[in-house]
Amino acid sequence: MEEQLHLQTLLEKMNKIRIPKKPFPSPLLYLGIPMVLLFTNYSYNKIGFSFKDFQRNLDNRHIVTDPLFNPKWSWAIENTASPMIETVQIAILASLIGCFVALPISFFASKTTNPSRLTFLLNKSFLNLIRTIPDLFWGMLFVAAVSQGPFAGVLALTMFSLAIMGKLLSETIDSIDVGPLEAARSTGATQQQAVYSSALPQVMPNFLSYFLYIFELCIRASIILGLVGAGGVGRIIETQRIFLRFDRISPIIVFILLIVIFIEQISIYIRKKVL
Amino acid sequence: MIDFPKQPVSKNVIKAFLSISIVFLAIWSASGLEISLERLAKAPQLTWILISALFPIDLSQEALDRIIPKVFESLYIAWTGTVIGALFSFPIAFLSAKNTSITIRLPRFNNKKNIHLYSSYVMKQILNVIRAFPELILAFIFLPITGLGALTGTLAIGIHSIGTLGKLSSEVIEGIDEGPLEAIKASGGNKNNELFFGVVPQVMPTIIAYWLYRFEINLRASAVLGVIGAGGVGQELINQLRFRAFDRAGTVLVATVILVLSIDTISGAIRRRIIRGKSVSIVEANI
Secondary structure, eight states: OHHHHHHHHHHHHHHHSOOOOOOOOOHHHHHHHHHHHHHHHHHHHHHTOOHHHHHHGGGGHHHHHHHHTSOOHHHHHHHHHHHHHHHHHHHHHHHHHHHHHHHHHHHHTOTTTOOOHHHHHHHHHHHHHHHHSOHHHHHHHHHHHHOSSHHHHHHHHHHHHHHHHHHHHHHHHHTSOSHHHHHHHHTTOOHHHHIIIIIHHHHHHHHHHHHHHHHHHHHHHHHHHGGGTSSSTHHHHHHHHHTTOHHHHHHHHHHHHHHHHHHHHHHHHHHHHHO | OOOOOOOOOOHHHHHHHHHHHHHHHHHHHHHHTTOOHHHHHHHHHHHHHHHHHHOSOOOOHHHHHHHHHHHHHHHHHHHHHHHHHHHHHHHHHHHHSGGGOOEEEEOOOTTOOOEEEEHHHHHHHHHHHHHHSOHHHHHHHHHHHHOSSHHHHHHHHHHHHHHHHHHHHHHHHHTSOSHHHHHHHHTTOOHHHIIIIIIHHHHHHHHHHHHHHHHHHHHHHHHHHGGGTSSSHHHHHHHHHHTTOHHHHHHHHHHHHHHHHHHHHHHHHHHHHHHHOOOOOHHHHTO
16 A cells, blocks of 8 residues: 555656657758758769669670770789889888978977967968869879879879878867876977977877878878879879770789778887887 | 796897998998989079979969869769768678678588688678779779779779778777667667667768768878869879979869868867767756
């Protein structure tokens, strides 16, 4: 009897508890979802996919797929060794130059290490600007500026890695522990001395791991840079593609995959050993 | 004899070795590419000549009529490619995550043990293969089927996005909190209920953020794909540079930069809102 009473009061109490209202989704959502759907429909129409055409032209795939699965290994081994080495060299040089140029810039592009508002805005917007231009566009521009060859590729990938490293590192510097910086300042260090002695050691491990990541990206990017005449193995791919010699391209793709996997393994090893 | 434990190699030794090898690699690359300090010193000057040729940009009606549709074509390619990637990668992600994968028992034969086929293992390998092909190579393969134009770029970007989005989403699904699933199981829910009320609400914000992030990347990729004639703004830039119409190339560049910057800003704002959620004040929540 008493237990039942207890239960009843408990139930009454529970009914009195005001359950918080479920928050309404913002009105932007009601506007946004139809707009997204309309935009999807619009761009789908603009691209012009027709299933009938696709089906009719599907037989054309033999132009590509038959030679692609019929690789000519001997030709590829003979002719792609030196461009492949060139590709790796472009990636090494560009990622080194780009990352070391990005190191000082990203300290200037972070509010924690740069008290001056003007230089902060200048550096930040410079990094944002160069990040919007894709890697192959840099390739085209530098081919126009310094003529064809691997040198244009090195400059293009330097800008590419500078942009990525600048963004990653400046965001890391934003989130460092400011205690050591204050400590260095309180002992009378100048801004440069404080940054050098207490901010730089904090981000050094991140810098190394970003560098390895950017080096992998550069290897992938330097392969296609040859398409616009900026050196490397892409040059061979482009010339063979124009003549539809996909039997010569497919071994190159396999070699590229092997090199990318090999470099990934090396960078995993270095990360384990040093970090 | 006591076996002393081996002295570990000091980190400083490894660091010194790495520094030496980096310097060596840099010298090897520079000499292989025939890059001298002289050429490096001349590069800024040559680049400055190009930049002064690009500006002031050509803003005549004819140039704008030619370039603006191409820039927007890149946007359409990137969006449709992302939608394809998102639609297909979503179910694939559930199949390839370890905690939501399906086990298929193949029929036994020759009196041997049953073979279990885990969908997570199979789908992960498929995703790895898809991701291994760069978008440009995929575009080569599609060119004879779909012709020169936006469709080729869309399919190439869409298929590459399936690979990358599938991997990222499946990693999100693998990292969920198992508590809600147990709660659903305890209150009598079946496997489907667990999936729809336990997994999906947990992973959806992060996955949508990844979709938007992929859209930003695809926009840059679609601009690049024009180089081989797969639609978009890249074709226009390479043509103008080949014809030495530098002021028009400047227009293409500025238009691309404006588009990419504005899309980055919008999508970044939406991503931040999705991940952090709406800030609800305590008074409003009425607890």
